[in-house]
Amino acid sequence: MKILVCVTSVPDTTTKITFTDNNTKLNKAGVQYITGPYDDYALARAVELKEQQGATITVLNVGEADAEPVIRKCLAIGADDAIRVNAEPTDAYFVAENIAAIAKENNYDLILMGRESIDYNGGQVHGIVGELLGMPSISPVMRLDLDGDTAKIVREIEGGHEDLEAKLPLVLGCQEPIAEWKIPNMRGIMTARTKPLKVVQPVSQETLTSVAAYEMPAPRGACKMIPADQAETLIQLLRTEAKVI
Amino acid sequence: MSVLIFAELDEGKLRKSSQEAIYYGAKVAEMMGTSATAIVLGEADESELATAGRFGAKKVLHAGNARLNEANGMAYATVVAEAANQEGAEVIVLAKSALGDAMAARLAGKLKAGLAANVVDLPELSNGFRVKRSIYTSKAFAFTELKAGKKILAIKKNTIEPQETDATASVESFQPMLNDSDFVLKVTSTEKATGDVLLPDADLVVSAGRGLKGPENWGLVEDLAKALGAATACSKPVSDLDWRPHHEHVGQTGIKISPNLYIAAGISGAIQHLAGVNSSKVIVVINKDPEAPFFKSADYGIVGDVFEILPRLTKAAQAL
Numbered sequence: 001m002k003i004l005v006c007v008t009s010v011p012d013t014t015t016k017i018t019f020t021d022n023n024t025k026l027n028k029a030g031v032q033y034i035t036g037p038y039d040d041y042a043l044a045r046a047v048e049l050k051e052q053q054g055a056t057i058t059v060l061n062v063g064e065a066d067a068e069p070v071i072r073k074c075l076a077i078g079a080d081d082a083i084r085v086n087a088e089p090t091d092a093y094f095v096a097e098n099i100a101a102i103a104k105e106n107n108y109d110l111i112l113m114g115r116e117s118i119d120y121n122g123g124q125v126h127g128i129v130g131e132l133l134g135m136p137s138i139s140p141v142m143r144l145d146l147d148g149d150t151a152k153i154v155r156e157i158e159g160g161h162e163d164l165e166a167k168l169p170l171v172l173g174c175q176e177p178i179a180e181w182k183i184p185n186m187r188g189i190m191t192a193r194t195k196p197l198k199v200v201q202p203v204s205q206e207t208l209t210s211v212a213a214y215e216m217p218a219p220r221g222a223c224k225m226i227p228a229d230q231a232e233t234l235i236q237l238l239r240t241e242a243k244v245i
Numbered sequence: 246m247s248v249l250i251f252a253e254l255d256e257g258k259l260r261k262s263s264q265e266a267i268y269y270g271a272k273v274a275e276m277m278g279t280s281a282t283a284i285v286l287g288e289a290d291e292s293e294l295a296t297a298g299r300f301g302a303k304k305v306l307h308a309g310n311a312r313l314n315e316a317n318g319m320a321y322a323t324v325v326a327e328a329a330n331q332e333g334a335e336v337i338v339l340a341k342s343a344l345g346d347a348m349a350a351r352l353a354g355k356l357k358a359g360l361a362a363n364v365v366d367l368p369e370l371s372n373g374f375r376v377k378r379s380i381y382t383s384k385a386f387a388f389t390e391l392k393a394g395k396k397i398l399a400i401k402k403n404t405i406e407p408q409e410t411d412a413t414a415s416v417e418s419f420q421p422m423l424n425d426s427d428f429v430l431k432v433t434s435t436e437k438a439t440g441d442v443l444l445p446d447a448d449l450v451v452s453a454g455r456g457l458k459g460p461e462n463w464g465l466v467e468d469l470a471k472a473l474g475a476a477t478a479c480s481k482p483v484s485d486l487d488w489r490p491h492h493e494h495v496g497q498t499g500i501k502i503s504p505n506l507y508i509a510a511g512i513s514g515a516i517q518h519l520a521g522v523n524s525s526k527v528i529v530v531i532n533k534d535p536e537a538p539f540f541k542s543a544d545y546g547i548v549g550d551v552f553e554i555l556p557r558l559t560k561a562a563q564a565l
Contacts, residue, residue, distance in 0.1 A: 122348045217524075
């Protein structure tokens, strides 16, 4: 079984986002980068499958050199080798095209990634990869079990969930509770240093979208405090002042 | 050249988020000097489809094949791609949703279209095609240029408030080619709450956290939600503890919502929770801890015991 896990390197969820250069660049000063939280679930499930039934896991990142600590961490958690496509991942189609190009050469049984990256939140890359490879894509996947070449999957839908069965190969966008996040141990960290990390150039330079500028949301006004003994006033204010009910 | 809107049904009715998407698409069509066509898949009542006209669609393409009754992103993308080609659609609009995401990504792959998700405003057309979209889980916005000939816009809830008219849309039967390869996923069972407003579509949301102390107290949340006509939601710890199902979890790793009103009871307001809800128009926080960080991001706050406050709010809401 060959599993490809695609990961993003993204600002930690607690990061206070700011921009520089006249709002055209993310201010990276002091930003801690982490593996995309959803990608971490995908990787954790891949490592579980490897432990349960044997598999080789390749980690793939479309990103610049500063993503390498995140890639090394994925190797420490249990991936066998890694590929980095040396490019800035700003456009979903561009990222998907590069993932698909690598997948075409390697015949993976499973291509796993997070349901979305937490920087651009598009949730599109798995679907585009599936389309470009002619494989089914399923997201968000909360459970994945394998029975031979059949995957049994629980997918979240709005207001509930559904159980699915599908034949491999598949592209899956993962989320909790598919697996528990894994923390690398010392042995993993040591071996990760010597695991292969191949850097390749993107298959094209063309992007279909680009960001011209960023903007911060307008700050909310001060919070109007209502004394607990006058709680009912809130309902009146929501009707007459906020006009939302 | 035209604008095509992918509209979804829920229990036979056009989803509220799709009504917004139709209205948005009609506005874009107006800006581009063209007309807006909606497409609906699966068996549906023709009179319901004609209501798309109230939101600005001139025409509805109805792919009423029963094989399309099941929400299937792959098959839907095939159908919408054929419709987009037939209509010469340059812009395809949809509401951000579970099915919409699945369809739009496959469609972008088929059409090699530029795709912008979480769009929060009408496009700027004076110099290319530029949209404003929400990024970093609502912590910021990006002005994004769509450079491809075909463009797909997935709009976020509450991007636009539809002004309804009494127009009706003409409904045309659409008979697309279906590929068997799009029907390879076998759904063995589905569990879905019925009768309730879907959380991503809800205008009003009442949510609670660990401050409720246990699932047995959720009646307090449900009562207030019922009195207001709101949907219920919960924080991540509550879903992790299995007090409530995962599909009610709002926050960074759950559902992102942008309702008109979000009431948070017994939720302290960790940054990961705020990320999922901070584009709500009005936020109310009820917490016994006056230092709860959520008050800093709220419009209205009450420091007090949720077990006492929630029933009083329910009573006041019932009296409206």
